[in-house]
Structure formats: structure tokens, C-alpha cells
Amino acid sequence: MWVHRALDWEVVLINMRRIVSQKTTSKLSRVITSLLIVLYSFSPTAGMLFASQQAFAAGEPLLLNAYNPLTPGISTPSKTADGFVAQVYNYDAAFSWAVSSTAGSATINGSGLVTVTGLPPETSSTVTIVTSRANYPNGTSTVAGISLQAEMETTNLTTCDELLRIDDYDASMNKDYTLANDLDCSAISNFTPIGNDPDGSNHYFEGTFDGQGHTIRGLHVDQFPNYIGLFSQIHKATIRNLHLRDGSITAESGSDVGSFAGFAYNSSFDNVSSNLTITGYMSWAVGGIAGYIEAETDSDPTTPAAWSITNSSFTGHVTGSNSTGGIVGALDMYEGFSYTIRKTYSDAIVSSGNIAGGIAGRVNIGGTGSDHDDSKGLFVDTYSRSSVHSAYAGAGGIIGFACSSTNSSGNKTTLEVDSSYSSGDVFAADYGAGGIIGMIDCYNNSPQNTYKITNSFVAGRVETDSVNLAYGIIGGTDWHEGDDTFDISNNVVDDSNAQVNGLGTYYDNDPTKIVRTASTDPNYFFGNQSNAPLNTWDFDAVWGAHETEYPTFLHGAVAVNLLSAEDGSKVRISQAGCDAINTSSTIKESSLSVQDPGYTYPVGFSSFSLTGCGASAQITATFTGAFDVNKIVIRKYNSISGVFSTLNTANSGLVLTSTTLDGKPALKVSYTIADGGLLDQDGLVDGNIADPIGVGSAFGVPNTGFGSGLSLIKSKANI
Numbered sequence: 001m002w003v004h005r006a007l008d009w010e011v012v013l014i015n016m017r018r019i020v021s022q023k024t025t026s027k028l029s030r031v032i033t034s035l036l037i038v039l040y041s042f043s044p045t046a047g048m049l050f051a052s053q054q055a056f057a058a059g060e061p062l063l064l065n066a067y068n069p070l071t072p073g074i075s076t077p078s079k080t081a082d083g084f085v086a087q088v089y090n091y092d093a094a095f096s097w098a099v100s101s102t103a104g105s106a107t108i109n110g111s112g113l114v115t116v117t118g119l120p121p122e123t124s125s126t127v128t129i130v131t132s133r134a135n136y137p138n139g140t141s142t143v144a145g146i147s148l149q150a151e152m153e154t155t156n157l158t159t160c161d162e163l164l165r166i167d168d169y170d171a172s173m174n175k176d177y178t179l180a181n182d183l184d185c186s187a188i189s190n191f192t193p194i195g196n197d198p199d200g201s202n203h204y205f206e207g208t209f210d211g212q213g214h215t216i217r218g219l220h221v222d223q224f225p226n227y228i229g230l231f232s233q234i235h236k237a238t239i240r241n242l243h244l245r246d247g248s249i250t251a252e253s254g255s256d257v258g259s260f261a262g263f264a265y266n267s268s269f270d271n272v273s274s275n276l277t278i279t280g281y282m283s284w285a286v287g288g289i290a291g292y293i294e295a296e297t298d299s300d301p302t303t304p305a306a307w308s309i310t311n312s313s314f315t316g317h318v319t320g321s322n323s324t325g326g327i328v329g330a331l332d333m334y335e336g337f338s339y340t341i342r343k344t345y346s347d348a349i350v351s352s353g354n355i356a357g358g359i360a361g362r363v364n365i366g367g368t369g370s371d372h373d374d375s376k377g378l379f380v381d382t383y384s385r386s387s388v389h390s391a392y393a394g395a396g397g398i399i400g401f402a403c404s405s406t407n408s409s410g411n412k413t414t415l416e417v418d419s420s421y422s423s424g425d426v427f428a429a430d431y432g433a434g435g436i437i438g439m440i441d442c443y444n445n446s447p448q449n450t451y452k453i454t455n456s457f458v459a460g461r462v463e464t465d466s467v468n469l470a471y472g473i474i475g476g477t478d479w480h481e482g483d484d485t486f487d488i489s490n491n492v493v494d495d496s497n498a499q500v501n502g503l504g505t506y507y508d509n510d511p512t513k514i515v516r517t518a519s520t521d522p523n524y525f526f527g528n529q530s531n532a533p534l535n536t537w538d539f540d541a542v543w544g545a546h547e548t549e550y551p552t553f554l555h556g557a558v559a560v561n562l563l564s565a566e567d568g569s570k571v572r573i574s575q576a577g578c579d580a581i582n583t584s585s586t587i588k589e590s591s592l593s594v595q596d597p598g599y600t601y602p603v604g605f606s607s608f609s610l611t612g613c614g615a616s617a618q619i620t621a622t623f624t625g626a627f628d629v630n631k632i633v634i635r636k637y638n639s640i641s642g643v644f645s646t647l648n649t650a651n652s653g654l655v656l657t658s659t660t661l662d663g664k665p666a667l668k669v670s671y672t673i674a675d676g677g678l679l680d681q682d683g684l685v686d687g688n689i690a691d692p693i694g695v696g697s698a699f700g701v702p703n704t705g706f707g708s709g710l711s712l713i714k715s716k717a718n719i
Helices: 002-023 026-041 053-057 160-167 170-174
Strands: 078-080 083-087 096-101 105-108 113-117 124-133 136-146 177-179 208-217 220-223 231-235 238-245 248-251 254-258 261-265 268-274 277-280 283-287 290-295 306-310 317-320 322-325 328-334 338-346 349-352 360-366 375-384 387-390 393-396 399-405 413-418 426-428 431-434 437-441 449-454 462-464 474-478 485-489 492-494 513-515 559-563 570-576 580-587 605-611 616-624 632-638 643-646 655-661 664-674 709-715
Touching (some): 083 124, 083 136, 096 105, 105 124, 113 124, 160 170, 254 277, 254 328, 277 283, 283 360, 290 306, 290 338, 322 349, 328 338, 328 375, 360 375, 360 413, 393 426, 393 474, 399 413, 426 431, 431 462, 559 580, 570 580, 570 605, 616 655, 632 664
Parallel strands (some): 177 208, 208 238, 220 248, 238 268, 248 277, 254 283, 268 306, 277 317, 283 322, 290 328, 306 338, 317 349, 349 387, 360 399, 375 413, 387 426, 393 431, 399 437, 413 449, 426 462, 449 485, 492 513
Antiparallel strands (some): 078 083, 096 124, 105 113, 254 261, 254 290, 283 290, 283 328, 431 437, 559 570, 570 616, 580 605, 605 709, 632 643, 632 709, 655 664
């Protein structure tokens, strides 16, 4: 229809030309021509017909073209190793396309992808793209791009730019990286997730990223649509010792959104933390640490069958539309593979359109074949102080929604929550609010599943807007109780916050204990280790008790248990003042490069190193054995100098005390060691203390790498 109208206009203009050329002056003809063109510009076919005003006015033949040119529209170029690529987003195969470049070689394929090759690293080129077609004027556009820098040789990163360059080359995504210092990436307005290319493609990171305790600040990511985080997707990877502060992760839609990784496949996280604001508008699987985690068999027979999140935390704000969690949005385990979340917590705001959990939004455990058995999801030593809100259903203090599914092959699955607690408010607008698990809902062909919730407590408010659908432990289920195994024992619910619709759990046989801290039991969870379930928790190496708040984790590794190299007896070393015990070991005196004449070492030497120390560390070492504190000397061995020295009150504040260890007689040795001081073998004030102590037998280290150490010895004269 429009073509016919265009031809009608052509006839009108030709006739008008004849009339004007015969009846008017040259000046008048130009005026009439301009008027005709203006009138045509308001017609439905504006722009489909062009006339030369000068030629028309001069009485020359009128040149007419039926259509506008096709001007190429081009995306922002993406760098490659030897050039760049750019997409023509209005590509039309009915036109002929020609490309040329100022450097390198340029081509365009049948879908409009422009590729430039042959450029040296960091070399620019400008591409000219021309379209042509019969009866059309040519269309022209240009685009300038630059090739990638040469592949990074360093794997010890010092800048945000180096961080972004990890995914420049496929080979770089398989390397192990360390962070040499803290980073501030706030100058990058929109950080592209590592592995997420501007053309929309995604690549797995398959190495180890060790932040070495450093912090990245000001990380801001705003991407569309899937796999959004510091890393886009990771595969058989480990991210550890890294902290993210004062930034945001935003996804406009899609799925898999988290601080450190959008999607983590058979991967682990250790000692990571984040306080970012994470927002997944219309997004599924949004989590404080990772969006979506999957553990399952792959084609590599060497793939470990167990992965984990350990020693980690999230203290920000996370929002999603479905399956949203304080640590992970969605966690799936299949075919005999397991995942453990241990010594990890959230203290955040968790909001979801549907399904929300203080630790995990949704957990699914299943199997697909008879040769794959016993997939497990383990939540051990975890806690949530988060406010958890689901606008529809499935809100849990630890897990929002859980499903352990099997098939006719009879696979067995286990979901376990142990030694954990929730103290934040939990709310589901419609149904399924629980202090530990919001909902359990699965269909099983041949159920052989085990659900365990043991040695845990709930201290926050748990409620829904519906009647009888909020409970202290499990909010609601849609299972056949006789088909599966349930171990729900030694749990405690604080009734002080008046969970409006019920206490205990939906499961009928739950022996949950009820306490009321607001009245009869004000300090039930505070400042003690003897009330259930706290009497089953590890307050030596994992938990710390507080007089005015719920238990928290001890900071880093504060205690280790060793076995004497001499007699196999237990040795326990603990510290305060440092982030962690980094290494620990025991050795016989006879294995040292030199021996200590005049002394015997009945339990050998013990040695360890500390990291993240302040000015000093307080050490307590306990050695199993019936030692006489009046006949014991504490010695330290320096593996660099080969010299033994004696600890005393003057040089270390040494105190010896008779005690017991696991019900057996023992000697407790307490003292202080200064960073860079006499007893710190490296002699540097650097936050690290090398092999600080030994107690209860001989504590020392050889020249073969054990460093210096302290030892408990008996003088040969006293034997």
C-alpha cells in the first residue's frame, strides 16, 4: 500500500515539475519545490522518496529513490586477544554488506557479527560498515575498538583492572589467583562479573581465588539477566579468605545472583564475608554469598563428591523474587554428591516474593540412578540473626523450603540441621513459617529420605497471616510421614516472642522443649554452656558464650587438638589475640637437628603458627600426663639457631597449673608471646607469630620446617 502511495507522489512531483518549468520563474519554482517536499515529509511515506531541489528548479531530470538507506546500528565492541567483535543489531540479509578497517582484517557474517582480527595487543582499529541495495542510497556507520592487553603474567593481583582481566583469555580462567592488597573498586560504576562477557556469553572460573584476608570495597554490579556477582559462574573452584564491603549487586531479572558468585557448580567457599546490598528484581536464586549452588556428578571421575561453605558470613541486605537466602539462594545436590554449610552465619535482612531462609532459601536433595546413593545436605554449627520475610510462603530461620526426593531406584538422601539456631523474626504472608525450616514439600516415587533437626534452638518470632501454619521448628509439610525418617530431637523454642500460630513443629512426634526467657528463664541461652541444646555444642573450638547475647563463633581457629609424636597422648593448644592458628604439628626430640642435653621430652615437641595477630597473643597449651609442676621446665626450640631456651614468668608471664584433659591428669601452660618479640621466631612485627608455644611435654620444631617451639621437659637430674 505504501509503495503505491510513493509512486503516486512520484507522479505528482513529475507533473508539477512540468507545470512549474513551463509557467513559473526559476525563483518561484524553487519555492514550489520546497513546499512540495515539506508537504511530502508529513505524508505516511515520508523519507521514502528524495528529490533534488536544485535539479528540479533548474529543469534537470528528477532523480528519485524509493527508500531510505539502512544505516547500521552497532553494539559496543567486545575485546578479543587479537581484535574485537561488535554486533549489528539491525542486520538485514536483503542488503549487501561491506566492511573495511584501518588496521587488522574485518569481516561480517550472516547474522551481522563484525569481527576484527590481526591486531597486536592493545591496538585500536576503526571499522567502516556500508550497506547497499537497488533503489536505496548507501548506509554507512563506523565503530572503533581495541584489542585486549597481553595475557596477564601475574597471578598476584594488585588492582581492580587486573581483577577484571582474569577472564580476558580462556586459559586465565583456569589459574589460581591471590590478592596482594585491599582494593577500592568504587571508581568502576558497573563492574562486569568475571566470566560474564558484554556479548552475553558466560565462562566458568575453574581455579582458586585466595584473597589472603584482604577486602574489596565499592564493588558495584548492575547487569542483565543471569549469573551476577563478583564471579559470574564458577566450576570446581574455591574462593577463600576474601571480604566484600560497601557495594551492591543488582540484577534486573533472570536468576543466580550473589556476592561472590552467581552460579557455583561443584565449588567451595571458605572464610568469605560480605555486607553488600544484593537485589534481584524478578530474580530466582538470590543469596548473600552465592545465588545458586549445585553439587552433582560430572564427566571428570576425579571430581570430589563433597563441597562446602565454611567460616563465612553475610551481614547485608538481600532481596529476590523467589528462593532467596542469607547465604545461598538455592542449593541442589544430586547423584551421591553432598554439600555442607558449617560455622557460617547471616545477620541481615532477607526478603523474597516467595521462599526465604536465613541461611538457604531453597534446598533440594535427590538422586537419579541406583549407582548414586546418599546425597546429603548438612547445616552444622550455623546461625541466623536475620529478619526473614516471604511475601507468599516458605519462610525459615535456617532453610525456607526443603525437598529430599528419590526415585524408584531407591536412592537415599539426608537433610540435617544440627547445633544451629535462629534468633531473627521469621514471617510468611500466607503459610509455611518455621523457626528452622519453613516448608518440606516433595514427591517421592520410593521415599527413603531422612530429615534431621537436632541440638538446635529458635529464639525469634515466627508467624504467618494464616491460622495454624507457623511453628517453632518446621512450619509446614506436604509429605507422607510414614514414608520418611524424621529425627527431630533435643531442640528448644523460646516462647517469649509469642509465635502466634503454634509452637514446636508440624511433625506430630516432635519432643521440642519450650522455654520462656522473658519470664521464667531469662538467661537460658546467655552465659552458659550447660542448658540443652548448648550442652552438646563445642565451646572449645567453635562457639563462644556471652553474658548478654546468644552464642557466636570463636574468631578463626582458636584451638587445635594434636597427638603427641612420642606417646600419642592428646595435646590441646588454644590462643587469643590472633585471627587463627594457621599451622600446627608435633615431632619427637630425636627428630630435631640437635638434641637438648640434660632434659627428656616425654610427649615430644608441639609447634604452630598464628596469623592476624595484634601486639601479642595469649597462649594456653594443655598436655596429657601426671606432671609435677615443681619439676617441669618449659623449653622453646629455635630451628633457625638450633638453640633451646627456657620460658619463665619474667620473659613470658608463664603460669603452670595442674588440670585434666578428657578426664585425665594434665598440665596447663599459659603465657604471652609478643609479635616480633623474643619468642616469635620470625622476629618481625608483621601480624604473624611463628611457633609460639609448647606445653605438657616437649614442644619444638626441627630445621626441616617446623620452626621454633616450646616444650615441656623433665630435667634428667629429676628422673
